[in-house]
Amino acid sequence: MECQRLSLPPLTAPGEVVTFYSYKGGTGRTMALSNIAVLLARRENASVPVLMLDWDMEAPGLHHYFEQHEERPGVLEFFEACRQQLERFRLEPASRHGSDEALAQRVLDAIDWQQYVVRVDEGSPLYLMRAGRFDTSYSERLAQMRWDQLFDACPALFRCFADTLAAHFRYVLVDSRTGRTDSAGICTTLLPKKLVVVFTPNRQSLEGVDALVTRAIEYRRSHEDEQRPLLVYPLPSRIEMGDGAQRAEWRRGDAQKSIAGFQPMFERLLRVSYGLPQIALDSYFDEVQLQQTKTFAYGEQLAVRIDQGGDRFSLTRTFEAFLHWLTGGYFPWQSSREIHLLAAINEAQNALLLEPGRAVALPLARDLGRLGELYRKDGRMAQALDVLRQSVEIRARMLGEEHVDTLAAKSGMARLLRQLDKLDEARLLEEEVIRIRERLQGGEHPDTLAAKACLAQTLVLQHDHVAALHLQDAVLASYTQLLGAEHPLSLAAMDSRAITLLQMERLPQAQALLDTVVTARTRLFGAEHGDTLHSKLALAQALVRQGELEGARQLLEAVLQVQERRLGMDHSATLDTRDRLAEVLARQGDWAGARQLYENQVAARERTLGLDHQETLMSQRKLAEALLRRGDLDAARSVQEQVLEVHARLLGEDHLDTLHSKKQLAGTLQQQGESEAARLLEDAVLSGSDRLLNGRSGGMPRPQEESMLDGARHLQQTILAERATEPDTLGSMIGMLQDMIEREQYHQAGELVEHLKPCLLRPGVPGRLRKRGMGQLKRLYKQQGDLAALLALQEDEVLALEGALSEAGIGQR
Structure with a gap:
């Protein structure tokens, strides 16, 4: 048909x-x-x-x-x-x-x-x-x-x-x-x-x-x-x-x-x-x-x-x-709220071309601000900054630079600039907002106090802690007078002040303030409220830094239990707390507990980030350390071999992370009695470090390159120090020191000296090597003008010779 x-x-x-x-x-x-x-x-x-x-x-x-x-x-x-x-x-x-x-x-x-x-x-x-x-x-x-x-x-x-x-x-x-x-x-x-x-x-x-x-x-x-x-x-x-x-x-x-x-x-x-x-x-x-x-x-x-x-x-x-x-x-990971905002923004922009005016422009500015905040929370900072700038520009043009809506938009953009580490730009914007609000609304208006609190956060990030603390004291005093000591805004100001004190190493003061905040928030909001948990984590940090590990452990365990139940095992906040708790347990010597936590971390990061992600690999390395401390060498070796395989595959044999993985695996092999295999791995580390130090990392930012080179030197020095009883190894270390002095790399040379000096002063070192090495140490101290170090070295040399002569005399008798 x-x-x-x-x-x-x-x-x-x-x-x-x-x-x-x-x-x-x-x-x-x-x-x-x-x-x-x-x-x-x-x-x-x-x-x-x-x-x-x-x-x-x-x-x-x-x-x-x-x-x-x-x-x-x-x-x-x-x-x-x-x-x-x-x-x-x-x-x-x-x-x-x-x-x-x-x-x-x-x-x-x-x-x-x-x-x-x-x-x-x-x-x-x-x-x-x-x-x-x-x-x-x-x-x-x-x-x-x-x-x-x-x-x-x-x-x-x-x-x-x-x-x-x-x-x-x-x-x-x-x-x-x-x-x-x-x-x-x-x-x-x-x-x-x-x-x-x-x-x-x-x-x-x-x-x-x-x-x-x-x-x-x-x-x-x-x-x-x-x-x-x-x-x-x-x-x-x-x-x-x-x-x-x-x-x-x-x-x-x-x-x-x-x-x-x-x-x-x-x-x-x-x-x-x-x-x-x-x-x-x-x-x-x-x-x-x-x-x-x-x-x-x-x-x-x-x-x-x-x-x-x-x-x-x-x-x-x-x-x-x-x-x-x-x-x-749209991609599936774009939220429905973003989709609706984008549609509204597109419609408003088209309407604005046909009929310019505040009736269309101001809702557009509002939606741009909402979209920017959404992007900020999602971590899409560049997109957030772009739409927030558009929102500020529209409000400034339609309402004026000093309108409260314009100031609010500028504050939101300053917060984002702070997160992007554009601190100077954020500070200028926040100082401008404060000046206008103080003049128009007064120094103790809630909006003015909020702006001062934001500026204080920027000052903290700029390490201007004294200025930040001065602002925080003023904000806290105003909130306490106006609202009372246990108002949520007063407690938030108190919490921020405690964090600044923590960064200034004024630990007892920070702890006392955080104790107050935790007690008040627990009573007002409940023990499992997000703000209460935040303050408990800060208090735990203060306790850890003061060596009060048991108190920190109890706080972290309580927070982790809530986060696992409410946020899930794989939430980023849960992962962060679990890491903190594992470190405390490790410092307490509870390697069994630390091992369990690190196993949970590895499983969670494999699920959420994948087997090859850097954070997954870091958790695996920490797990391997806990296994080693528990004496489970076979399990530790298995984990280290997995990490090394991924590093070598993704980064290459000579990447610093790969070299670190080889060094750690070599240590485990040494403990298992496989000395030859361990030495082969260490030789590979030495060769790879040489290639890193002699080649240059084209295109890498200078701070990253310096960090990479320092890491390679440290690996070499560690391995050579462990082999320092071998004349060839000691000779290599002396050669490295001579090269650093001639290149005027005095900081790196000083680090090598810390490994080399005790090796040279050790009994049994051939006289020729000791003389050559001591000559380079004295040369370094002279070029640096460090007379105290030079005199101390000479005294150590005399004591070492006297000890050697004494041992020789005992041997003759």
């Missing part, structure tokens, strides 16, 4: 190809795609052309969601035609083929793709390319379709096919085969700009999509012809809304039940895939979870056509929320 041909004109701008993939069947992938397709086609007064492709040819079902069941050719028949065209073109001279893209385009131009597409909704431009014509030969023809051979014959074919469809449809939604098949790889790796991974909360589904996404992104990175972005959107499906406990376990994870949690998994996966330091999917998964409902558990029903009310319990509302991210070009 002749199929009616459609007439689909090209778009003014290319559309997007979006693949929907699930590792296992039964996730509701096809249901999700069909509902989203209906919503997209209704947009802009039902004028958005949308095409659905049923590429799940082993189990086709997309056509069941629509009334149009006409038997007509589809995806299978289209690519059978492509295969025939390729076979025909293969008979032509190779010179006619041109590039791979040119060959693909010739194949596609020879086929009328529109005859494979059918319209499935007369009320909107919604179209479907079925899996194929389901006649008696369908299964046999599908089995004969070798997708790998088709790709090998023309690798650009699938990419050009996607581009052809995107030229006519705003959205091309591909329903992919499940599992790890060739056709699934085509749909997820070659075709899309965006990949929606539909999953249910179970291990099989999660492990499958994890592997698939990693493979797809790696393919795009590693193949020169496929250097295109691939945006990944996870879509949890069939979530049972009535069981809140299990829903939370599978979303956030539960270590005791060995449930990793889909949110941490996708945060890690997307962070590693896109090379981001940190992302959070809280807002995304708060909005995007497709709930299981009885109504749509049976048959092929379109939820968006049935529950059109769109209340917060409906699937329609969830699909629409998902589309905010998918079609708006």
Whole structure:
């Protein structure tokens, strides 16, 4: 039967190809795609052309969601035609083929793709390319379709096919085969700009999509012809809304039940895939979870056509929320609040071009300020500063430099400048705000006091502690007089003053003040309030620095218990407190307790940051130290070998971190009696340090380069000092000292002398070496004009000679 041909004109701008993939069947992938397709086609007064492709040819079902069941050719028949065209073109001279893209385009131009597409909704431009014509030969023809051979014959074919469809449809939604098949790889790796991974909360589904996404992104990175972005959107499906406990376990994870949690998994996966330091999917998964409902558990029903009310319990509302991210070009780690603010800002900026005035400009300035604060909290400082500057400029232009709203915006920008370590700029801005507020509002107005408190924080960071303390004293006195000693603002001022005292090493005063704050906040807000916990952490720090380890331990244990329960095992605040507590336990000699905490740290950082992250490696090194102190050498060695492997792979054999890892592993091998292996590692450290010291780190900032060189020297000196009884090693140390003196590197030479001098004064040192070494030490002291050190050295030399003569005399008797 002749199929009616459609007439689909090209778009003014290319559309997007979006693949929907699930590792296992039964996730509701096809249901999700069909509902989203209906919503997209209704947009802009039902004028958005949308095409659905049923590429799940082993189990086709997309056509069941629509009334149009006409038997007509589809995806299978289209690519059978492509295969025939390729076979025909293969008979032509190779010179006619041109590039791979040119060959693909010739194949596609020879086929009328529109005859494979059918319209499935007369009320909107919604179209479907079925899996194929389901006649008696369908299964046999599908089995004969070798997708790998088709790709090998023309690798650009699938990419050009996607581009052809995107030229006519705003959205091309591909329903992919499940599992790890060739056709699934085509749909997820070659075709899309965006990949929606539909999953249910179970291990099989999660492990499958994890592997698939990693493979797809790696393919795009590693193949020169496929250097295109691939945006990944996870879509949890069939979530049972009535069981809140299990829903939370599978979303956030539960270590005791060995449930990793889909949110941490996708945060890690997307962070590693896109090379981001940190992302959070809280807002995304708060909005995007497709709930299981009885109504749509049976048959092929379109939820968006049935529950059109769109209340917060409906699937329609969830699909629409998902589309905010998918079609708006936003990443899943962008919050819904950011998306709404960006939309409002864009609308206001367009309106401002048509009708300039305060009615539009001031709401725009407000939203820019809110967006800047959101970016600041998310750690996106450069973006925050840009929008905050725009907000300040609009307010200053519309309201004047001294309006309270302008001053508030300037204070917000100064706080951000402080966080960016632009302290001089922050200080100037804060001093300006204070001058204006004192003149207009008075010295004891709450806004003026708040501005003074902010300036004090900047002064502390500039190490101008005396000026900061003077301001804090004035602020605290005003708050106490106006509001009382236990008002939250008074306690906050007291807390800030205590932190300054802590930095000034006025520890008893800081401790007394923090004791007062902790007691008051506990009584007013509760023992587990965020401000109370903050003050307890500061008090613990004061106790540690005064050597009161037991008191600090009790405070840290209490805080950690609350954070683990309320924030979770993997929250950044929890990790920071756990690190502090582990250090206290280590100082107390409780290595068993420290080991348990470091094991928890390693597991948490592996989940949140990945195996190769620097903080994960640091936690592993601390764990290895605790294992060594416990005498568990085999376990310590295993951890150190893992760390060394990652450092060498990521940073190179001669990076300072790699050299440190080699040195630490060498120490463990020495304790295990493997002296030869330990020495080989130490020799590698010495050689690598030499290469670092003799080469220069081009492009590295000077402070970092100096720190790296100092670290390399320290490693060398440590190893050489440990081998100082060997004449060759002692000779190398003397040579290093001579070289440093000639280069006028007196600071580094002084550090080496601390290792070298006791070695030279040790009995049994050959006289020639001792004379040469002492000569270099005296040369250093003379060039530095350090007569006291020179006299002390001469006295030590005489005592050493007398001791040697005395021992020799005893030996003769």
